[in-house]
Amino acid sequence: MNLISIRIITAQIETLIPFYEQITGLQAIQYTPDFAELKTPAATLAIGSTRTLQFFGGDAVAQPAENRSAIIEFRIDDVDKEFARLKDFLSPYIVQEPTTMPWGNKSLLFRDPDGNLVNFFTPVTRESIEKFA
Template identity: 75%
Template sequence: MNLTSIRIITSNIDVLIKFYEHITGKQMIQYTPDFAELKTDGATLAIGSTRTLQFFGGESVARAAENHTAIIEFRVDDVENDYQRLADYLEPYIVQKPTTMPWGNKSLLFRDPDGNLVNLFTPMTAEAVKKHAEG
């Protein structure tokens, strides 16, 4: 079994598409006005509007902008460079500036416009580099 994608449900699809395109520097593929994907080597970040919930049983299945548990994580080559590139843009969203975590990653933590936590990280210690090279 392989994790293929994470999907964010939002009532602000155009705002989130622009946000994730800006932070990643990659263009999302927008298949319909209500669904887009950002494809990476490891997985896909999908964004669906609240209108897509009708296909899953109705709007009570998920609620936009109410995530309080998951963190969307992107491994980057140099989190400090990304922080410098994005600092002005991310100013209202930053939770924690680049900080080395006990498990060996340097992480930049911020929220997207819907309040979802996003982590850009770079493995720093030999153990963290090895772990991410294997995965």
């Protein structure tokens, strides 16, 4: 089994797509006005509008901007460098500036415009670096 993608359902797809393009440096592939994907080597971040819920059983299936349990995580080469690049853009969204966590990753935690938590992290301890080698 392979995790292929995480999909964010949003009422503001026109805001979320450029937000994720800016923070990742990736160009989204927008298949329809209601669905886009940002592909990374490991997995895909999909963004779907609330209008796509009709294909999954209706509006009650998912509620946009209600996530309070999941964190969308990106392993990056240098969290400090990305923080410097994005600091002004992310200033209204930052939850925690780059901090070394007890498990060996240096993490930058922020929210997207829908309030979803996003973590940019870089392994910095020997154990953490080996884990992701």
